[in-house]
Amino acid sequence: MLKNRLLLAGIILVLVFSLISGCNESKTIKIGTIQPISGQVSAYGIQTRDAIAMAIEEINANGGVLGKKLELIVEDDEASPEKTTNAFKKLTAKDKVVAIIGALTSKCTLAITKEAQAKKVVLITSSSTNDTVTDAGEFIFRACYNDSFQGQVNAKFAYETLKARRAAILYDITNDYSKGLMSNFKAKFEELGGQIVAIESYSTGDKDFNAQLTKIKASQPEVLFIPDYYSTISLIAKQVRGQGMTIPMMGGDGWDEITNNAGDEVIGCYYSNHYSPDSDDEDVKAFVTKFREKYNITPNALAALGYDAAYILADAIEKAGSLDPVKIQQAMMETDKKMVTGYIRFNEKRNPVKSAVMLKVVKGADGKLTTEYAGTVNP
Amino acid sequence: MGFLHEFLQQMVNGLSLGSIYALLALGYTMVYGIVKLINFAHGDILMLGAFGGFFVLAAYGVTPLTFVLALLVGMIVCAVVGIVIEKTCYKPLRNAPRINALITAIGVSIFIENGARVVKVIGPNPKEFPTFKTVNFPIGDVNISQIQIIVFVVSIALMFLLTYIVNHTKLGKAMRAVSFDRPAAYLMGINVDWIISFTFALGSALAAAAGILFASAYPQVEPYMGIIPGLKAFVAAVLGGIGSIPGAMLGGFIMGIAETLTKGFISSQLADAIAFGILILILVVKPSGILGKNVSEKV
Numbered sequence: 001m002l003k004n005r006l007l008l009a010g011i012i013l014v015l016v017f018s019l020i021s022g023c024n025e026s027k028t029i030k031i032g033t034i035q036p037i038s039g040q041v042s043a044y045g046i047q048t049r050d051a052i053a054m055a056i057e058e059i060n061a062n063g064g065v066l067g068k069k070l071e072l073i074v075e076d077d078e079a080s081p082e083k084t085t086n087a088f089k090k091l092t093a094k095d096k097v098v099a100i101i102g103a104l105t106s107k108c109t110l111a112i113t114k115e116a117q118a119k120k121v122v123l124i125t126s127s128s129t130n131d132t133v134t135d136a137g138e139f140i141f142r143a144c145y146n147d148s149f150q151g152q153v154n155a156k157f158a159y160e161t162l163k164a165r166r167a168a169i170l171y172d173i174t175n176d177y178s179k180g181l182m183s184n185f186k187a188k189f190e191e192l193g194g195q196i197v198a199i200e201s202y203s204t205g206d207k208d209f210n211a212q213l214t215k216i217k218a219s220q221p222e223v224l225f226i227p228d229y230y231s232t233i234s235l236i237a238k239q240v241r242g243q244g245m246t247i248p249m250m251g252g253d254g255w256d257e258i259t260n261n262a263g264d265e266v267i268g269c270y271y272s273n274h275y276s277p278d279s280d281d282e283d284v285k286a287f288v289t290k291f292r293e294k295y296n297i298t299p300n301a302l303a304a305l306g307y308d309a310a311y312i313l314a315d316a317i318e319k320a321g322s323l324d325p326v327k328i329q330q331a332m333m334e335t336d337k338k339m340v341t342g343y344i345r346f347n348e349k350r351n352p353v354k355s356a357v358m359l360k361v362v363k364g365a366d367g368k369l370t371t372e373y374a375g376t377v378n379p
Numbered sequence: 380m381g382f383l384h385e386f387l388q389q390m391v392n393g394l395s396l397g398s399i400y401a402l403l404a405l406g407y408t409m410v411y412g413i414v415k416l417i418n419f420a421h422g423d424i425l426m427l428g429a430f431g432g433f434f435v436l437a438a439y440g441v442t443p444l445t446f447v448l449a450l451l452v453g454m455i456v457c458a459v460v461g462i463v464i465e466k467t468c469y470k471p472l473r474n475a476p477r478i479n480a481l482i483t484a485i486g487v488s489i490f491i492e493n494g495a496r497v498v499k500v501i502g503p504n505p506k507e508f509p510t511f512k513t514v515n516f517p518i519g520d521v522n523i524s525q526i527q528i529i530v531f532v533v534s535i536a537l538m539f540l541l542t543y544i545v546n547h548t549k550l551g552k553a554m555r556a557v558s559f560d561r562p563a564a565y566l567m568g569i570n571v572d573w574i575i576s577f578t579f580a581l582g583s584a585l586a587a588a589a590g591i592l593f594a595s596a597y598p599q600v601e602p603y604m605g606i607i608p609g610l611k612a613f614v615a616a617v618l619g620g621i622g623s624i625p626g627a628m629l630g631g632f633i634m635g636i637a638e639t640l641t642k643g644f645i646s647s648q649l650a651d652a653i654a655f656g657i658l659i660l661i662l663v664v665k666p667s668g669i670l671g672k673n674v675s676e677k678v
Contacts, residue, residue: 038496038503040601078503173648202647205607207597210392211642211650218385231505235597242524244515261507263598 028071029064029317031056031310032091034102034112036079040231043257044104048126048306049074050295052101055310065318077103081111088112092121098323099123101309104302105229106130106147106177113140120325122316122332126309127274127302129253130180134350139329141350143309143341144274145379147177150252151184151227153272153356153377158223158250159192161358161375162270166197168221170212170236172228173201181227181252197221209236213243223247229254234262241265256300259361259369267363272356274301274341276373287340301341308339353379384520389643390636395527395596397635398534402589403612404619404627405541406582412558412622413578415477419484420464421586422609423491426602427460428453428587429508429594430501436509446511446595450533453591454584461583462576470572495602505601508594530592537588538628541581545624554578558622611638611654618658620671629669633657 033052036045056070064070073095075087084103091097099122103109109128113136116123124141125133131148134140158164167189172178186196198219200212213236216224226236226249233255240249248268255271277288277298287307291299299307312335319334320327336345342354355378364370403425410418431453439445468487472480496503514525545551556564557574565571593608594600611634619630634654641653661669 040505042504200647207593207599207604207607208392208396208639210396211389211639212647214385214388214392215643231599234507235599238510238513238598241513242515242526244517244522244524263507263510264512 028069029066029323030071030073030095030097031313032073032075032095032097032100032102034075034077034084034087034091034100034108035104036108037074037076039078039080041079041105041229043230043260044127044300044302045076045079047295047297047300047303048104051291051299051303051306052126052310054291054294055307055314059310059314065314066321066323070314073097075102077108079105079108081108084108084111085115088115092119097121098317099313099325099328101126101306101313103128106133106180107175109133110176113137116140122313122325122328124309124313124332126305127253128177130176131184132176132180138350139325141312141332141346143305143312143344143352144253145354145356146351147180147252148184149379150272150356151181151186152188153358154181154225154250154252155185155188155192155194156377157270157272157358157375158225159189159194162223162248164221164223165194166220166222167194167225168198168200168216168219168223169196169225169227170200170202170209170216171226172204172232174203175228177252177254178227182225185225185227207235209239210243213239213245217243217245221247224249225251227252227254230256230258230261233258233266237262237265237269253301256302259371262369264363264369266361266369269361270358270374271361272377273359274356275304276357276359276371278373281340283338283340304340308341308344311339312337312344355379385643387521389639391521391523391527392643393636393639394632395530395635396639397632398531399589399593399596399608399631400612400615400634401628401631402534402537402585402592403608404616404631405538405624406586407613407616408619408621408624408627409554409578409582411616412624413554413575414469414473414480416469416480417484417613418469418579418582419481419609419613420487420491421582422605422607422612423488423495424457424461424583424586424605425590425593425608426495426600426605427491428457428583428590429600429604430495430590431456431587432591432594433506433508433600434500441509441511446529450588450591453587457583457587457590458580461579465576465579470575492602492606501602503602505599508598508600510595510598526596530596533588533592537585541585542624544581550574550577614655614658618661618668620668623668623670623672626668626670 035049036042053072056072060069077084077087101124104127106128109125117137117139122139126143129144129147129150131146158167169182171182198216200216224247251271253273256273258266316328316331320331333346344352347353355376357376358374359371360374361369362372406421410416432449435449435452436445464487468483469480472483495501516523553569553574556569557571615630615634616627619626637654637657638650641650
């Protein structure tokens with residue numbers, strides 16, 4: 001009997017404590033973020049997380065949102081969709097966050113958009129460019145342009161600026177981001193009058209591309225489009241040059257950080273990106289200076305997008321005047337502001353309409369690889 | 380580019396890949412030959428070896444001399460790691476049912492992979508492996524890069540060295556004796572514990588060399604890098620006849636060439652399916668593998 005009573009007393013105690021701590025929690029507004037802090041694209045995840053944290057610190061220093069402080073809860077998904085799903089469940093069920101920034105890669109974001117829509121959780125991904133990401137419904141937003149635009153930008157650049165007429169594509173068939181860019185590049189390049197002479201594929205995690213590259217070389221392309229992330233690109237680039245191919249390679253925003261992760265093989269290659277840290281724009285300059293002071297490195301494009309995403313969300317919560325997801329969603333749709341990565345206004349598919357920059361990889365004066373502005377393409 | 384020329388180019392690619400598989404397969408086959416254990420941690424030894432080489436090359440830059448130094452350091456470190464793993468994890472289980480040792484091997488593998496993720500100097504994020512600047516040697520229309528040549532030559536040299544040790548030295552004789560009949564070898568005065576440790580050291584050193592060659596050809600090192608090559612090399616060892624040293628070499632080359640030719644002429648999506656399909660086919664026709672001996676169970 002005594003045992004039972006002790007148990008009962010214990011349960012009551014736990015309940016009371018959880019109520020008290022529950023009250024404490026409502027003093028802050030919880031924002032969750034799911035980023036690949038470790039693994040293949042950690043250079044993106046770490047900077048995006050740091051940029052979001054910096055934005056939230058600034059917002060809190062300026063009085064927070066709705067009179068409360070924002071609290072950021074970070075989850076690592078290692079760029080693996082299963083882990084993204086687990087992180088999403090934890091953030092919504094245990095932490096009860098108001099909204100989520102993430103995930104970073106398209107593949108991971110696609111794993112949670114349906115659930116976020118069903119649970120009415122406002123989700124804004126800073127950098128998932130795959131076209132279908134926002135298809136799940138009105139609660140899913142993004143801070144970047146999408147792949148149909150990015151693929152077109154690359155195709156246009158290859159055809160008009162590089163004057164290429166024969167292009168080859170090597171892409172990751174198991175990655176939504178890579179697949180989306182491949183089909184958009186192909187469609188636009190052919191529409192412009194160019195010829196796609198070879199399309200070869202591989203799977204995530206492959207290390208040997210010599211067989212595919214031998215085939216590509218035999219088709220004599222003038223440019224090679226490789227839409228993937230920097231860590232795979234550095235492997236592919238090495239083998240491209242090892243096969244004796246000297247043509248320029250191109251890619252999307254997944255190439256960001258390539259200068260810190262590849263050798264001289266990528267000199268003379270081009271990629272599309274969301275912003276250039278060397279830009280004269282006032283917002284960009286202010287952001288780059290603040291980020292450098294705080295973290296001692298130049299922020300990549302993903303960091304800039306994460307920073308913007310955090311501000312879009314905070315502004316929307318403030319405007320909504322409540323934590324009701326439906327009201328936040330409506331306020332998000334009214335976003336209309338100049339930010340670091342450009343002027344943000346959402347279209348009916350909750351995609352921001354903004355321009356892309358093309359960057360060229362060059363060798364800097366200090367012997368390290370760096371990028372050079374190669375042009376802006378407007379939507 | 381004609382078909383023949385493309386075929387030759389793909390053969391070059393395949394031989395280079397296959398020699399790495401072969402080198403790794405040797406470790407599986409030697410350990411199995413001696414203690415009848417599939418050492419699933421073998422692929423992770425490859426990873427440790429690659430990191431050993433990584434630290435040497437990152438510290439001293441890439442020259443032919445530092446490359447040899449990297450190979451030596453990686454091989455010695457991994458030989459020691461191999462002995463430690465054998466002494467601490469497998470030796471206590473030597474008389475336990477075989478399945479226990481097998482599960483321990485899987486455990487060791489998971490421990491090394493995730494341990495490497497946590498350790499500060501290795502960490503979870505991929506690192507670029509310092510390697511030679513690519514130089515190409517076009518022979519006719521076929522292009523061979525100097526890394527492919529290095530991979531091929533170093534592997535073949537190590538395989539010859541191993542064959543010499545096993546067939547022409549006293550240690551090799553002792554290894555063969557232990558493999559053939561352990562209690563009898565023990566009764567003849569062979570230090571069985573020492574020979575088993577030596578076998579692990581030798582296999583692990585070869586895995587380390589394979590790791591550094593692998594990382595030179597595919598310049599990226601990360602904690603999970605050994606899983607897929609480990610798996611493929613295991614298949615190569617079984618294909619060639621597990622326990623047989625020439626079999627492991629043959630199996631490795633078959634795997635590498637089959638994978639490359641499938642990617643080159645059929646579809647890159649079918650590469651692994653066809654490579655593993657060959658395994659099934661050969662095991663159906665010859666269950667002990669291509670060069671494996673058919674040993675009847677002693678009752």
